[in-house]
Amino acid sequence: MKGPRGTQDLLPGVTEKWQYVEEKLKDLSSRYNYHEIRTPIFEHTELFQRGVGDTTDIVQKEMYTFTDKGDRSITLRPEGTASVVRSFVQHKLFGSPNQPTKLFYIGPMFRYERPQQGRMRQFVQFGVEALGSEDPAIDAEVISLAMNAYKELGLQSLKLVINSLGDKESRDNHRQALIDHFTPVKEELCGDCQSRLDKNPLRILDCKKDRDHEAMQTAPSILEYLNEYSSSYFEQVKAYLDVMGISYVVDKNLVRGLDYYNHTAFEIMSDAEGFGAITTLSGGGRYNGLVQDLGGPETPGIGFALSIERLLMALEAENIELPIDQRLDCYVVALGDEAKIQAASIVEQLRLSGMKVDKDYQDKKMKAQFKAADRLKARFVLVLGEEEIANDLIAVKNMESGEQENIVLEQLVSYLKGII
Known part of the structure; x- marks a missing residue:
């Protein structure tokens, strides 16, 4: 289809x-x-x-x-x-x-x-x-x-x-002038223009087929009848x-x-x-x-x-590129079943705070999740694994600078809002 x-x-x-x-x-x-x-x-x-x-x-x-x-x-x-x-x-x-x-x-x-x-x-x-x-x-x-x-x-x-x-007065006077002008060459015009001559002769001037006809070039101008x-x-x-x-x-x-x-x-x-x-x-x-x-x-x-x-x-x-920013603010990488559940909560909080956020939904390995973050032009990648969960932390990597630091989970939203 x-x-x-x-x-x-x-x-x-x-x-x-x-x-x-x-x-x-x-x-x-x-x-x-x-x-x-x-x-x-x-x-x-x-x-x-x-x-x-x-x-x-x-x-x-x-x-x-x-x-x-x-x-x-x-x-x-x-x-x-x-x-x-x-x-x-x-x-x-x-x-x-x-x-x-x-x-x-x-x-x-x-x-x-x-x-x-x-x-x-x-x-x-x-x-x-x-x-x-x-x-x-x-x-x-x-x-x-x-x-x-x-x-x-x-x-x-x-x-x-x-x-x-x-x-209306100006157009009526011009209309009659157009009728007088095009009537002698009516048979040389296209079928549409022949019909327009009686109904709305002004539209003859807008014809694409007859635009090069000599009568078009010498047609009376509306400006002469204003x-x-x-x-x-x-x-x-x-x-x-x-x-x-x-x-x-x-x-x-x-x-x-x-x-x-x-x-x-x-x-x-x-x-x-x-x-x-x-x-x-x-x-x-x-x-x-x-x-x-x-x-x-x-x-x-x-x-x-x-x-x-x-x-x-x-x-x-004119080769004008519109300044459209399609980057993600954050991509959450979750490693392990418990991290996946926790990641859903983190993604929800960040989205509700106004950020553009996504995560993996295809059970990819860590390297593949980072590649996905790259393709989506994520500014920050948030990594959550067993060690981070045990210490109530999450790793935040700045994808532009390459710098990474651990942030307390409760402070994650305020931290990211401060730098995004």
């Missing part, structure tokens, strides 16, 4: 890296005053049809959807924002006196797509959502958090790309990024793959050599209409999401 295609087993030695990264992201979120939310792994399919958009590739091609025993259409979540906003509306978080509501999440998402390096059918996403503020400053804050998620782990080859998708409010909003976001010392590039063709975005949109990419053809690490933007679409009051929002898999790939591409 093998795991399903597009999934992976994270084994000891690898999971420690994931835990380290996840703890770093949680700590960073806490410093920005974002609080964790945990939503179900599956939702009613309608949530993603309404929240993500019927014209998106996610809804049309990539969702894991099934009918449950109650004849309800259920979908494994393909992204996190729709679920977070659904929960925000359902639990009336908009009524909290502390606004905006600042949330983060981390967990598995599911998309049926061709598995490739850094893109799995089950993948883990970390994301943040700030709901309840239309201040350009919080756009900059979310971008700052996204950038620092990578920088604090040591990544340097980063590129931030931003754009404005404008408000009204005064949208243009001013974008300028303020850039001003905040400037004063925060966050470098960026404006890309007039940047659009996000989901229907709910407006105003600020951004992506963070890796410029690291050997990272791969798909350079995008994360992306996000503002979605001022999504809360209303899901039955809530008019509430602006902005957020981003990143893939933990791609983050780890970027760390590998």
Whole structure:
């Protein structure tokens, strides 16, 4: 038996890296005053049809959807924002006196797509959502958090790309310009883009198949159609990024793959050599209409999401070793039946005092137990035999210095806590 295609087993030695990264992201979120939310792994399919958009590739091609025993259409979540906003509306978080509501999440998402390096059918996403503020400053804050998620782990080859998708008026004007521009060459576009031309022409700019078509290069820019409010909003976001010392590039063709975005949109990419053809690490933007679409009051929002898999790939591409200490504090070597029983008590005491401790469970000889301690990188080996038991002592060997001394058993915990 093998795991399903597009999934992976994270084994000891690898999971420690994931835990380290996840703890770093949680700590960073806490410093920005974002609080964790945990939503179900599956939702009613309608949530993603309404929240993500019927014209998106996610809804049309990539969702894991099934009918449950109650004849309800259920979908494994393909992204996190729709679920977070659904929960925000359902639990009336908009009524909290502390606004905006600042949330983060981390967990598995599911998309049926061709598995490739850094893109799995089950993948883990970390994301943040700030709901309840239309201040350009919080756009900059979310971008700052996204950038620092990578920088604090040591990544340097980063590129931030931003754009404005404008408000509804701006987008409507741009939408018509795109229709007028692409209609003459409609038959030259792929089937998806031909369908998008009528439903959501902005998504044509995000097409991977037609990216080299001449019409793509000359397509009208949304920046040319921003009204005064949208243009001013974008300028303020850039001003905040400037004063925060966050470098960026404006890309007039940047659009996000989901229907709910407006105003600020951004992506963070890796410029690291050997990272791969798909350079995008994360992306996000503002979605001022999504809360209303899901039955809530008019509430602006902005957020981003990143893939933990791609983050780890970027760390590998830049040869960054995470400072993970997998050493044991102590390994207890027991010689003889009475010592084995006594060792179980010692191991229990040391673990409850906060130390990482292990012992032999395969009846190995003394030399083999020391080898096991070496493999586990134990800092100290505690030796308990008949002589030590008779004198109420235990031998403590410092594996780095090689020094060894006998310690009274009753004083062992306080002694080790003093030096570890």
